[in-house]
Amino acid sequence: MTEIFYAVLIVLINLVAWWGYRKLCILQSPVQIQAEVEAEMQRRAHELLVRRDKIEAGAVKENTAVADEQWKDDLAMYMEEFEVKSRLRARKHFSVIE
């Protein structure tokens, strides 16, 4: 019985390694990385919109001013990052080698 337990354990570790390798394979194409960055930025934009909506609808009862300030900070950070990423995209577009 103990043997089976250890066999299952080692096979499980192996399966986790396979899963990690599958994730690694996804990163093989530069287009995929670009798509992941885009998806992440989109997710953050969506989250910011939801938070704004909540603040305006009065769903945030306590510390409304703090929440508003925090939202503005996060938006500024998002916009800054978005600009950096657009600059990087533009540079990549014009360069011969990445």
Added chain:
Amino acid sequence: MSWSSIESVLFDIGKLVFLVYFMLFLIAVFSEKKVSSAVIGLMVLAVANGMMTALTPVLYELSSRSGIGYKFVWYGSFTLIDCIAVFLLYKFHALLRQSVGRIASLIGQVFLLLASLQSIRFIDRFVIGYDVLQPFYQYLVPLINVLLIPAIIMLWLADIRIRRAVAQEGA
């Protein structure tokens, strides 16, 4: 428990292989102008292999005791290190926003193959009890580690050639 001569030779080869991996990593760090997939791959390879080499004597001592738990420590530890190495490859590429090159991909495949070999060998020896894979395991693992060196060098040289060709075309 003392090591037999063949095990000592294999351990010495293991140490030598680690030194070569580390040298390759250093060359990559100094020759590549920025972070690249090859640097990440060689770093993970050097770290994981160094860890395995350092742990080998301790694991050998533990696994020579009786009890399947002790035997598992040997095979399970190597499988776990291989697994962690694959994840480190993925994580560093994702964090540094690098696409996976041919060298890193090959290193990932080798870690996966080694993890599978450890698992199959453990099951063959202690669960099924056939013990038919002993020579394969004993020689295949060091052989894969040694053969990885010329494979990496060949891929690296091919990559450099491609990059030069592209740069010349662009100039």
